[in-house]
Amino acid sequence: xxxxxxxxxxxxxxxxxxxxxxxxxxxxxxxxxxxxxxxxxxxxxxxxxxxxxxxxxxxxxxxxxxxxxxxxxxxxxxxxxxxxxxxxxxxxxxxxxxxxxxxxxxxxxxxxxxxxxxxxxxxxxxxxxxxxxxxxxxxxxxxxxxxxxxxxxxxxxxxxxxxxxxxxxxxxxxxxxxxxxxxxxxxxxxxxxxxxxxxxxxxxxxxxxxxxxxxxxxxxxxxxxxxxxxxxxxxxxxxxxxxxxxxxxxxxxxxxxxxxxxxxxxxxxxxxxxxxxxxxxxxxxxxxxxxxxxxxxxxxxxxxxxxxxxxxxxxxxxxxxxxxxxxxxxx
Ligand SMILES: Cc1ncc(COP(=O)(O)O)c(C=O)c1O
Numbered sequence: 001x002x003x004x005x006x007x008x009x010x011x012x013x014x015x016x017x018x019x020x021x022x023x024x025x026x027x028x029x030x031x032x033x034x035x036x037x038x039x040x041x042x043x044x045x046x047x048x049x050x051x052x053x054x055x056x057x058x059x060x061x062x063x064x065x066x067x068x069x070x071x072x073x074x075x076x077x078x079x080x081x082x083x084x085x086x087x088x089x090x091x092x093x094x095x096x097x098x099x100x101x102x103x104x105x106x107x108x109x110x111x112x113x114x115x116x117x118x119x120x121x122x123x124x125x126x127x128x129x130x131x132x133x134x135x136x137x138x139x140x141x142x143x144x145x146x147x148x149x150x151x152x153x154x155x156x157x158x159x160x161x162x163x164x165x166x167x168x169x170x171x172x173x174x175x176x177x178x179x180x181x182x183x184x185x186x187x188x189x190x191x192x193x194x195x196x197x198x199x200x201x202x203x204x205x206x207x208x209x210x211x212x213x214x215x216x217x218x219x220x221x222x223x224x225x226x227x228x229x230x231x232x233x234x235x236x237x238x239x240x241x242x243x244x245x246x247x248x249x250x251x252x253x254x255x256x257x258x259x260x261x262x263x264x265x266x267x268x269x270x271x272x273x274x275x276x277x278x279x280x281x282x283x284x285x286x287x288x289x290x291x292x293x294x295x296x297x298x299x300x301x302x303x304x305x306x307x308x309x310x311x312x313x314x315x316x317x318x319x320x321x322x323x324x325x326x327x328x329x330x331x
Pocket of ligand 1 (some may be wrong): 075106145148163165
């Protein structure tokens with residue numbers, strides 16, 4: 001499994017996961033290295049000083065650790081520059097304090113319709129791998145593909161793949177939609193906490209950036225920007241209640257927001273509100289487009305104060321059935 005940070009890896013261990021876990025972000029400090037050892041987490045190693053420091057500390061602790069060697073083939077982020085890739089990977093393979101669990105690189109432009117730069121990165125990666133083999137090294141598993149590269153084809157798959165967005169069932173770019181059928185897997189739900197009928201001309205929420213144009217039924221929903229519903233989407237998105245659409249109205253506040261349920265007369269306090277889902281005006285891609293950002297940022301924006309819930313694959317599939325009364329959550 002791959003995670004970005006040590007605390008995420010620790011969380012997986014504490015949840016009982018025993019599979020190897022790669023930390024794809026940087027780790028440097030003594031405290032971090034102690035945690036890697038304690039929780040059997042495998043760091044990304046991307047430069048010589050980092051390798052030497054890790055080896056020194058592991059030797060003192062009399063411990064050996066799996067590592068993932070990062071080669072920067074053109075992302076300009078973690079990893080040794082590709083021209084030094086072979087020598088660095090060889091140093092890692094020969095270092096007695098570590099076992100090289102994999103060698104990898106990360107693509108910067110795999111979601112671009114023009115694949116020139118992506119293929120250039122691949123060539124640089126191949127060259128590092130080939131020269132290691134030529135110099136007699138046994139190659140550990142190697143990997144390169146994010147979701148876009150997984151969708152682009154098998155020539156980019158190597159031994160392992162690292163899809164992120166794809167496991168949430170979203171496409172990195174519209175031109176990759178015909179490659180594979182993906183279904184959005186994450187929904188965010190809350191509940192109606194109050195409903196009231198208000199007259200025409202009533203200002204709703206901070207700054208009165210919305211006024212009712214007729215008598216309306218306004219419902220309060222217990223979720224706000226502190227949970228991950230971007231305030232910049234105020235008055236622009238739609239939520240779903242009892243299978244019907246309800247426009248969000250007024251500025252989204254920190255912990256609450258309002259929706260217009262006039263067209264859902266059967267709506268009641270306690271009803272589940274699907275905030276992010278697959279309904280029109282409620283998808284991550286739709287939100288991202290309105291905000292001028294990417295769907296990755298929308299998904300990551302849902303904060304951990306929202307409990308994560310496992311939606312059963314079949315059976316009790318309506319949120320009303322599985323979201324406990326008064327609860328909100330990401331599933
Ligand atoms: C090193 C690495 N691998 C894989 C991924 C997954 O990328 P994507 O979400 O585009 O599939 C990321 C995303 O941040 C990453 O940084």
